[in-house]
Amino acid sequence: MADSKSGLSDKVKGNVSKVKGEIKDQIGNATDNPSLQAEGKLDKVKGNIQEKIGEAKDRNK
Numbered sequence: 293m294a295d296s297k298s299g300l301s302d303k304v305k306g307n308v309s310k311v312k313g314e315i316k317d318q319i320g321n322a323t324d325n326p327s328l329q330a331e332g333k334l335d336k337v338k339g340n341i342q343e344k345i346g347e348a349k350d351r352n353k
Contacts, residue, residue, distance in 0.1 A: 298353075302346030309339030 313335025320329030 299346030299349035299351075302342050302349060304346075306339040306342030306344075306346060309335050309342060311339075313337075313339060 313332040316332030316335060317329050318332070320326065320332055
């Protein structure tokens, strides 16, 4: 199990958020639902930030 200083957990959460966001974005696009599309885009941004936090933690070990 990764400890709180490990970036792996943040990187995994980031990837999950990005995938979830992409799915919402695509479904929103396909169903002409701008609200769902926007939510998906926010999830992707959140995922990118989580990944960067994880990378920073790994560099600072």
